[in-house]
Amino acid sequence: METVSFIVQNIDVIVELAVEHLSIVAVAVGLAVLTGVPIGIAITQNRQVADTVLYVAAMVMTIPSIALFGLMIPILSLVGQGIGYVPAVIAVLLYSQLPIIRNTYTAINNVDPALREAARGMGMRPLQRLWRVEIPLAVPVIMAGVRVAVVINIGVTAIAAYIGAGGLGTLISRGISQTDDRQLIAGALAVSLLAIIADYGLLALQKKLTPRGLQV
C-alpha cells in the first residue's frame, strides 16, 4: 500500500526516469543496429571470420555489466567521460552486438539458396541481391535479434545508475542504499514494465517491417 501511494505521488519522476532509461537503450541499440547488421551481413562471406566475430561477441556478453562499467572508467576518463551517459551507451552497444550480429548472420545465411541462384541467374549484382531479396527476407529474424537486445539492455541500463547514467536504476540503487522498499519495488516494477512494453512495441514494428509476402 505504501509502495502504491509512493508510485502515485512520484509518477512524474518515475516517468521522467523511464524516458531517460529508454533513451539510453534506444540510442545504444539504434547504434548497434547500424553496426551489427552490416557486420552480420559482411561475415556471411567468410565462415572463419564469422566464427571469430561471433565468438568475440559472445565473450563480450559474458562480462558482467558492473565489471564492464568499472573497466570503462579509466579508459573513458582519458576523454573526460569516465562515468555517466557515454559509458552506459557504450556498454549497451556492446551487449547488443551478439543478438543482432548473430541473427543477421543466420537470417542471411538461411536465405534459400534457390533464391540466390535465381537472383544471380537473372542478372542481379551482389548488392542488388542483398537489397531486393536477402535483406527483406532477413528482416523478421533481424528484428527478433533487436528485440532480444532491447530487453536484455533495459536490465543492463538499470545497473548503469551506479555510474551516474540516470534512468530507473536510480530508484533501485537509492532504494537499496536507503533501505527504502517503496523506491526499490517501484524501480524494479518500472524496469520490468518498460521491458514488456518495449518488446510488444518492437513486435508490432517487426510485423510492419516484414514483407507482406512472408506474413502467414
Place this chain on the structure above:
Amino acid sequence: MITLENVTKIFESPSGAITAVDHVSFEVPEGEICILLGPSGCGKTTTMKMVNRLIEKTGGKIFVDGKDIDDYDPVTLRRTMGYVIQQIGLFPNMTVEENIMVVPRLVGTPDAKARKRAAELLGMVALDPGIFLKRFPRELSGGQQQRVGVARALAADPPVLIMDEPFGAIDPINRETIQDEFLKMQANLKKTIMFVSHDIDEAVKMGDRIAIFREGRLEQYDRPDTVLAHPTNSFVREFVGGDRTLKRLRLVRVGDAMHPGAPYVFPEDRIGDAVARMHEYGHRSIVVLNREDMTPTGLIRLAEVEEARGSCGEHAMRLPGRVHVDADLRRAVSEMFTQDTTWLACVDSDGRFKGHITQRAITHLLGETYRHPNEGVVPDTRRQRGEAVLEPETGPIPGAPA
C-alpha cells in the same frame, strides 16, 4: 543460336582435379529446344550454367548468336537470357507482378511498360492477370508458381532461355499440362532454348534435339527420333530404355500415319452400296457416317452383310474406337489395345471423319528408318505439321484379323 566449341570445365577439389565437362562441342540452332540429358553428375547442368556464366568454363568457347560470351560482363549477359530453375525461386517478398518485373527493372524498362508486359505474360502462361498479379508466391500452387517462373524468364523478351529441370518439381498431371502449354508458347515465340532434364520422356516430348551426356562427354546429339531409333552406343541405348521404339510413338501424329480418303457410307444408303464399296477398296469393313456432321457413328462388317438387305443404318454395329488426328501414335496404339482392334477411325476437333489408322501403317512408318537408316527418319511433327502426309505403301485393310 548457341554454339559450344570444345567447352571444358575442370573443378579443383582436395582430392585432385575433376573434369566435369570434357571438350563438348555442339550447336543449338535458332528457335529450337535442345535438351541436355543424362544421369546425375554427367555434366549437363554444368554445361548449361557455363552458357550464362554462373559457372566459368576452364577451356573452349561459347557463342550466342555468333558473339563470344566472354566479351560480355557476366551480369549483363545473364540479363539477356531467361533463366528458369527447378526450385522455381520466386522471390517470396515480391508479388507475382514484381517478380516478373525484376529483369525489366534491372535493365531500366519504364515501370508502366514493365507492368503491361507482366500482365501480358501472365495471360500467356494461362494465369488470369486480374487474379494473380497482386498475389504473393506463397498463395500459388506449385504449378502456378512455375508458370510465373516461366513468365519471369520471358519478361525482358530474351532470345535465349536457359532452363534447369524447369518442370521437375511439378506433379505429373500438371507437368504434362505445363509442358504442352510451353510447347504451344514456344511455337509462337521461337526462343533458342537450352533445357536440362534427366527424364527421357520429357526430352522426347520437348526437344527438337537431344544431347546425351555421360561423365562430362557428349555421347550423342541428334533429333529425338534418331536418338531413339539409332542410339550411337550401348550407353545411349540403355539410357533411352528398352522400350525406345515405343517412345518414338510419341513423336508422330496420328494425322501423319493415317490413311486418308477411306471409304464410308451413310445410314440411309442401301446395304448393297456398302458391300460394293468394300469390294472396291478391298476392305472387310466400312465406317458409317452421320450425313449432317460427318461424324462416324458405326461400322458394317462385310462378312455379316454380304447377303443382307435394307439400309446401312439397320446393319451398323458399334464403332470400335476413334482417335483425334492431332493425337500422337502412343494414344492411338493405346486406344487400339483398349478396344482390342487393329484400326481406328480418325476424327478432327469437330468429330468429323478424316480417315483411319491401322497397326500395320504404324509399324510400317516406324520401321522406315530401320530399312533406310540414312534417310528415313520419322518427321518431327511439330515442325512438319500440315505438310505432306506419309502414306503406307500398301492400302490398309480395316477389320483384318490381327
